[in-house]
Amino acid sequence: MARYRLGIDVGGTFTDIVALNEENGEILNIKISSTPEDPAKAVVEAFHEFLMERGGWEVSRVIHATTVATNALLGQLGLELPRTALIATRGFRDVLEIGRQRRHKLYDLFIQRPRPLIPRNLRFEVDERIGPRGEIIEPLNEDQVKRLGEKLKKENIKSVAVALLFSYINQKHERRIEKILKKLLPRIYISISSDIAPEYREYERTSTAVVNAILMPIVSSYLIKLQRRMRGLGVRAPLCVMQSDGGIALKDVVSKRPISMVESGPAAGVIASAFYGSFLGLGRILSFDMGGTTAKAGAVIEGKPEIVSEYEVAGEVHSGRIVKGSGYPVRYPFIDLAECSAGGGTIAWVDEGKALQVGPISAGATPGPACYGKGGRHPTVTDANLVLGRLNPNYLLGGEMKIYPELSEKAILNEICQKIRLELTEAANGIIKITNSAMSKILRIVSVERGHDPRDFVLICFGGAGPMHGCALAEELNIKKIIVPPNPGLFSAHGLLMTDFKTTLIRAVMKLMDEINVEKIEDVFQKLEFKCARILEKQNISKNDMYFIREMDLRYFGQSYELTVPASKPFTEDNVNQTVESFHEKHMKIYGYAVREEPVELVNVRINGIGFVEKPRFIEKHVNEEKPSSDAIVEKRKVFFEKIDDYIETPVYKREKLKPGNLIEGPAVIEQYDTTTVVYPGWMATVDKFENLVISMKGGAY
Amino acid sequence: MEIDPITVEVIKGALIYAAEEMGIVLRNSAYSPNIKERMDFSCTIFDERRRLAAQAEHIPVHLGSMQLAVQKGLERFKGELEDGDMIILNDPYISGTHLPDITLICPIFYKDEIIAYSANKAHHSDVGGKAPGSMAGDATEIYQEGIIIPPVKFIKNNVIDDEIASIIMSNIRTPEIRMGDLRAQMAANIIGKRRVLEIIEKYGLEIFRKAVEEIMKYSERRMKMEIGKMPVGSWEAEDYLENTGVVDERVKIKVKLTIKKDHLIIDYYGTDKQVNGPVNAVLGVTLSGVYYVLRSMTDPNIPMNDGCYRPVRVIVPEGTVMNPIPPAPVAGGNVETSQRNVDVLLRAFAQVLPDRVCAACQGTMNNVAVGGINPENGRPWTFYETIAGGYGGRKGMDGVDAIHSHMTNTMNTPIEAIEAIYPIRFLKYELREDSGGPGKWRGGVGLERSWMLLSPSATLSILAERTIIPPWGLFNGKPGATGEYYIIKQNGEKIKLSSKCTVKIEKGDIFVVRTPGGGGYGDPLERSPELVHRDVLNGLVSIEAAEKEYGVVVNPEKIEIDWKSTLQLRLKKVQV
Known part of the structure; x- marks a missing residue:
């Protein structure tokens, strides 16, 4: 009987299932259309299809990536927000609405703040006050809390967020409120800020607790429903969810802390890149994922994705970065990603000033690019690629979908060439150049802007459209090596199969490093570690598979943003100087200077508890001769390359027919089911023993 | 040589990104919170003729002042600049804001000739003067507001001039932090320079020059089209500052807006004379207000460069509170008068484009x-x-x-x-x-x-x-x-x-x-009474004000709209 580990990635257009046969390492894939109105439906359908096809199976674990949390906050129909209340310190219920007092667009006189997630009449205050050293200035008025409980009952509140000033230092009042309310309202969901985000900055902590409170009922009912339906198909395996920090956790853990999964999907792609990179022995990787509507970039250094500590859910993206103040801040570790509106379906247009623009509007799945023949009249990036000969002119998806190149030409001629004087080819190439320039920017954001030189990185391209643009991006950033994995369209879903369990716990300290009591700090570390271990144990992880990473967030006293450095175990007097020194060094590296005479403040200590998951073994294939077999070339067609400034006869290979060891000189096109890879002139591709395409610059360093 | 629109678009994106990246470098390497978190700075690229080619979206009050700083600040250096030099200045009467804003300008050389400039301006939290923070509310002369730095070569051959640095640092309260922030400003200009040279190496100088010309023409064209959609005519508006900080008297700001077919004229004739309190706004601040309003009234996505300025003529009589002459104090002009300036301009536009203000x-x-x-x-x-x-x-x-x-x-x-x-x-x-x-x-x-x-x-x-x-x-x-x-x-x-x-x-x-x-x-x-009711529920409008101001009667016990009384009250109020 085969044992499978299943990864399910629900995207806007497709739901992907990948199954790892844990006995022989074989990976199987299924792709079906998503059902946004009821995401679980597509998941169950895909399951059904997968399981019915083969007898004698057993599922060991299901790992799920979903956008249900973000969609709910974006106001998607069918995902109405539950009635939620906030309890704050007397005088401060409006912190949630005032936020950081900034507007997210400078020149828009019709600016609007994102709607506060809890209206003012459901934001309540209680008499209590804790001071900056955790001292109780005014005790909690418990009678008020009890009366408030009655009121919440009457108001039919489903979920409550509690966020009091300075609760990150002293939890007492928040805990007490939680206890009183639980007794009065046993069925209500409660999220207290000192549990969810025990860090200073009242607005961000309140916002995190509120987002968590709102998502709790939505996420738990979604996951319960999904698990019930899975059981109906006979799958009794535990259900795990991908978290934004690049680790997985069991359904029950995530249900209590749903903020951990708001960026579940995009994280999987970077994790897959990280795993591939480590496996292939690559130190620095840029992960590049281009799908139908967006392109996403992330950086991985020595096997570790870059992590940021805050994210704005449902925020707007402007030139790659999330616009501060446009969404709802959540303090939780997130894999650092930059994003832009550049996908196969992104529309090209001419603006009033006669400049060619690409995006941000996308043709989506319907009508889709003009060449789909579903009524789309606007030219898209896919149409431009088609006109330039990079895509198969007859069909896509391995023959499942017929396409019409003449419609692409017509769309570009009508919408672009008639408005600005350009030939068809010039216009198509222009669309590609502008798209590439936007995408090279997001790669710069995650590398250059973080103090890394992109030339030191290897580019991993995936997503349906990524491998078509890899060479151009590499040329733009002087990257010398590109990797296209065997199934680029399902690469993100593969990431789900390779992810470890992860639980992160944090505690605010706010003391100068010169003045800390090291025994106390060690004690905090041990307590957090113990708590972490318990959470991992509950997820059936054995002690042998657990390990813990200690970290400290430090800053120069007076600064407002911290840098994270590793801390030793145990943490003793001897380690203080070395930790401070590693902070100075990191500051130097990222910001270009260090001030060794300045006092350094310890803001937070953190434990990352990891539960190791057995990784799939890649099957090493026999290496063949360099020359691909004669049936690997399916045709020759004219493909446009800018360097040559013309169309040239280019061989088109079928990826399935290529064998490890084969070597292909650019220019070349390599087609497979849902992806086309374009090898530019001056580059060459080899198939490695794991069936990756490794594309390097001819005469390059590699 | 002809230049294709695609190359123009790509170079446009690269120039804007260069300015943005300057901002990232400045923010990351600066020391003071004002720059690091409040992002009180601006980064720009200028062409060889000292026209603004690209500006990152940073803070509105610098919009109009950067070009003054670069144009007027470099006047005395004709032919004297060398590769590796940078000019520093903060004189508001040249660089156009207030003393705490220090500007640093870097000429970019390609084959022994200046082909562009990178420049940035950042708000330093202290530049000396009578009050910590250099924002005295009762200054009567600019000399009380801090050290005045005229345009001088602060950096020669990529090295900071110690003598000039020591003069500046001897006049301010927190010299170490200042030097750290100035180094960050220097690093930002170097990144701008490097990125511009990369563009030139890739496309060649001729293409670069043509592209910059086209980029400006593009913004000019878009601006003119936006103005062309506005009604033609002339409108006036005024508003007041409530006092000068020193004397308890109102200060009038008056503007006449004239919209022609493809350009605008904004005339401050009738504005009060400069005052001896710190609310005078130097020309750069006044222009920033004009460009802010213009960007808001047109498409803010039009890239900010010299082309945006071309269809606008601004007339500001010298010696007024909106264009003072030295030694009038100016620290508050930047923060308070700049806001009133926008009020006056919007009040003028409200008469023409009531739906857009x-x-x-x-x-x-x-x-x-x-x-x-x-x-x-x-x-x-x-x-x-x-x-x-x-x-x-x-x-x-x-x-x-x-x-x-x-x-x-x-x-x-x-x-x-x-x-x-x-x-x-x-x-x-x-x-x-x-x-x-x-x-x-x-x-x-x-x-x-x-x-x-x-x-x-x-x-x-x-x-x-x-x-x-x-x-x-x-x-x-x-x-x-x-x-x-x-x-x-x-x-x-x-x-x-x-x-x-x-x-x-x-x-x-x-x-x-x-x-x-x-x-x-x-x-x-x-x-709508429902909206008034919602405001009452949310505690933003009191029950009394709902009745008095909106004619909406809300039952104080149930907090529900009393529709009958509301109707009667509104009828009565309308008749009055």
């Missing part, structure tokens, strides 16, 4: 500075902040509650961060009931922020506006509430403070700020 926003930045000696460690402390208020109502949309508007957009400091360091304890930070100007579309409410002093004594300074003349409404919308500042002594005595003052406070005193609300838009009697 907002009623007056709070019209001040509410600058509050407090400091003293910390009894715990004997060290001096100062805390400075600007506080949000109401945004004006717009057609179809209420004004935003408690947010920064127009020429500023800086973040607040978390209360948990302030209390951890400074001897003050916050008591309240909340929306201010009934402060939004009544209107069919209500003005945003201001906020109330109050704290208690915990140390024995401290000095409190306020630089603000709109405590006497309220933010105006539009089209029968009512004005927003005026701002209020007061101290409550421990015995309960309430002392009202003026909008520009410096006072001593003592332990246990409670300082209360109530910021202005935005003006309303349209007749409040036309506001």
